[in-house]
Amino acid sequence: MSGLEQLYQQIILDHAKRRVGEPLAEPEAGHPAGESHQHNPICGDEIRLRVELDGTTDASTIERVSWEGNGCSISMAAASVLSEMAAGTTRGELLELIDEFREMMRSRGTAEPDEERLGDGAAFAGVSKFPARVKCAMLSWVAAENALLDAAKA
Amino acid sequence: MDSTPTPAVASPEIGLTPAEVGRLRADFPLLTQTPGLVYLDSGATSQKPRCVFEAEQHYYERANAAVHRGAHSLAVEATDQYEAARTAVARFIGADDDELVWTSNATEALNLVAYSCSNASAGRGDEAAERFRLGPGDEIVVTELEHHANLIPWQELAYRTGATLAYIPVAADGSLELDRLDDVVTERTRILAFTHVSNVLGTITDVAAFVARAKAVGALTVLDGCQSVPHLPVDVKALDVDFMAFSGHKMLGPTGIGALYGRRELLNAMPPFLTGGSMITTVTMERAEFLPSPNRFEAGTQRIAQTIGLAAAVGYLDEVGMDRVAAWEEHLGARMAAGLTEIDGVRLIGPGSVERIGTATFAVDGVHPHDVGQFLDSRGVAVRVGHHCAQPLHRALGVTATTRASTYLYNTEDDVDALLSAVADVRGFFGVTS
Ligand SMILES: Cc1ncc(COP(=O)(O)O)c(C=O)c1O
Numbered sequence: 368m369s370g371l372e373q374l375y376q377q378i379i380l381d382h383a384k385r386r387v388g389e390p391l392a393e394p395e396a397g398h399p400a401g402e403s404h405q406h407n408p409i410c411g412d413e414i415r416l417r418v419e420l421d422g423t424t425d426a427s428t429i430e431r432v433s434w435e436g437n438g439c440s441i442s443m444a445a446a447s448v449l450s451e452m453a454a455g456t457t458r459g460e461l462l463e464l465i466d467e468f469r470e471m472m473r474s475r476g477t478a479e480p481d482e483e484r485l486g487d488g489a490a491f492a493g494v495s496k497f498p499a500r501v502k503c504a505m506l507s508w509v510a511a512e513n514a515l516l517d518a519a520k521a
Numbered sequence: 522m523d524s525t526p527t528p529a530v531a532s533p534e535i536g537l538t539p540a541e542v543g544r545l546r547a548d549f550p551l552l553t554q555t556p557g558l559v560y561l562d563s564g565a566t567s568q569k570p571r572c573v574f575e576a577e578q579h580y581y582e583r584a585n586a587a588v589h590r591g592a593h594s595l596a597v598e599a600t601d602q603y604e605a606a607r608t609a610v611a612r613f614i615g616a617d618d619d620e621l622v623w624t625s626n627a628t629e630a631l632n633l634v635a636y637s638c639s640n641a642s643a644g645r646g647d648e649a650a651e652r653f654r655l656g657p658g659d660e661i662v663v664t665e666l667e668h669h670a671n672l673i674p675w676q677e678l679a680y681r682t683g684a685t686l687a688y689i690p691v692a693a694d695g696s697l698e699l700d701r702l703d704d705v706v707t708e709r710t711r712i713l714a715f716t717h718v719s720n721v722l723g724t725i726t727d728v729a730a731f732v733a734r735a736k737a738v739g740a741l742t743v744l745d746g747c748q749s750v751p752h753l754p755v756d757v758k759a760l761d762v763d764f765m766a767f768s769g770h771k772m773l774g775p776t777g778i779g780a781l782y783g784r785r786e787l788l789n790a791m792p793p794f795l796t797g798g799s800m801i802t803t804v805t806m807e808r809a810e811f812l813p814s815p816n817r818f819e820a821g822t823q824r825i826a827q828t829i830g831l832a833a834a835v836g837y838l839d840e841v842g843m844d845r846v847a848a849w850e851e852h853l854g855a856r857m858a859a860g861l862t863e864i865d866g867v868r869l870i871g872p873g874s875v876e877r878i879g880t881a882t883f884a885v886d887g888v889h890p891h892d893v894g895q896f897l898d899s900r901g902v903a904v905r906v907g908h909h910c911a912q913p914l915h916r917a918l919g920v921t922a923t924t925r926a927s928t929y930l931y932n933t934e935d936d937v938d939a940l941l942s943a944v945a946d947v948r949g950f951f952g953v954t955s
Binding site: 369370371374375380384409410411412413437438439440441443497500503 | 888889890891892895896899906907908912915921922950951952
């Protein structure tokens with residue numbers, strides 16, 4: 368695979384078009400939710416992302432992740448993959464996934480991602496070789512982490 | 522792509538022949554030593570010919586000493602070279618020696634004017650500094666297409682003095698709405714700051730229209746020459762502006778050096794921005810007297826080697842001839858614009874009929890500029906993507922980012938064609954068909 372094809376794996380190009388989780392959705396009544404807005408001043412990429420939890424008393428499951436944003440295919444695909452993977456996980460599981468994803472993105476191409484766990488997210492391993500693009504991939508994942516914090520406050 | 526063959530002898534219309542450009546390229550080590558590189562990002566910073574870093578090296582090996590300090594012969598030699606560099610660069614833009622102040626870059630030059638106005642507004646300077654005093658009710662006018670470097674210093678000056686910032690808007694196609702000059706630039710306007718060439722669109726501003734209006738209302742003119750001085754013959758006296766800022770690194774020179782041109786009587790009336798050593802006459806524990814321009818604006822140990830490198834750069838440009846540089850780049854720019862327009866799903870940004878330098882900014886439908894830039898990079902084509910430090914202009918154009926290809930004298934028709942063929946493949950790669 369050429370460098371370019373490692374960066375733009377087919378899974379990424381597909382997600383950049385499918386955009387799971389777009390547009391931003393109103394949470395159902397009684398469902399706690401948190402939101403985060405992230406902006407990359409270098410390229411202007413932007414995302415507003417909302418995490419909606421279930422309506423039970425401990426609200427521990429992610430009901431839905433939705434977002435609206437504007438950016439390159441890497442950032443849009445990352446938001447889509449995240450939204451697909453997050454639905455149905457617990458808060459704790461999602462935070463762990465975010466940590467794993469971040470670790471992979473910081474690896475400069477050395478990480479061997481666990482495809483079982485990271486699913487389509489593993490396709491971003493190639494992006495970690497392009498330091499200028501890591502922030503694009505991380506934008507929505509950082510937004511999800513902050514949205515979870517925001518939801519915990521609510 | 523339909524490529525018109527270039528005649529072997531340069532017609533005046535295209536300035537240089539491909540063979541001449543080929544010989545020039547041999548002077549640029551980075552270009553010859555980077556196989557496959559198609560460098561179309563000179564709008565951000567230019568490559569440098571060998572003579573520029575040789576001049577710096579020669580200075581360090583033969584003449585390095587502190588300038589304007591000390592009586593030993595090495596200090597005299599260093600001072601002579603430093604001042605000779607000033608003369609060379611001043612001549613290059615049609616100014617006198619004492620009208621050229623060294624700065625780190627254009628950003629610092631623009632801030633120098635803004636902060637000197639601030640200091641005048643705080644009461645520094647004598648009666649002659651009155652022209653620089655701003656307060657509530659006064660206006661500073663810029664345009665909507667400015668680089669952030671020619672916007673934010675004026676925003677900040679307005680905050681500090683209570684003056685108001687107004688601007689000449691751009692139309693939907695990115696052209697300046699010149700018919701607004703008369704109602705935006707009024708008797709209240711004290712400073713009119715505008716760019717000579719847009720760093721995003723490459724369009725050349727009608728300087729005469731701005732200067733005429735500024736003169737009619739008694740406003741000072743500050744021209745951002747960052748994108749014009751490297752690419753066009755520029756004569757500040759003919760342009761008749763009060764100040765002009767530019768950067769060395771965009772015109773074959775080293776980083777860390779730029780300059781501010783100012784009319785002599787204005788520079789000598791303006792209170793200094795940075796203060797300290799080498800800019801004073803008499804200092805007591807209470808106060809200091811300042812040297813005349815340009816030294817009053819050159820506090821502290823200066824960027825000596827860089828000035829000598831920049832002098833070598835303007836010598837190089839002079840030898841080629843700025844008329845020919847401009848004609849060659851216009852030729853390359855026209856080839857880029859025509860070629861890009863022919864590619865399906867590619868839209869050239871900016872007004873059609875305005876004169877430009879060799880800069881083409883475009884959008885590829887369905888593909889984000891960041892992805893366009895990455896794809897072009899995989900083909901060896903270096904371009905700039907993003908908002909190019911001009912967010913308000915991008916907002917006015919209704920986009921968050923664009924892709925910009927910008928030429929210089931060392932670019933070839935093959936460089937342009939490599940860009941065009943790479944751009945033609947972008948949508949296919951990203952699976953955009955409609
Ligand atoms: C039109 C214009 N103005 C100002 C600047 C700022 O130049 P510098 O960063 O060298 O100070 C640039 C360069 O980026 C420019 O293109």
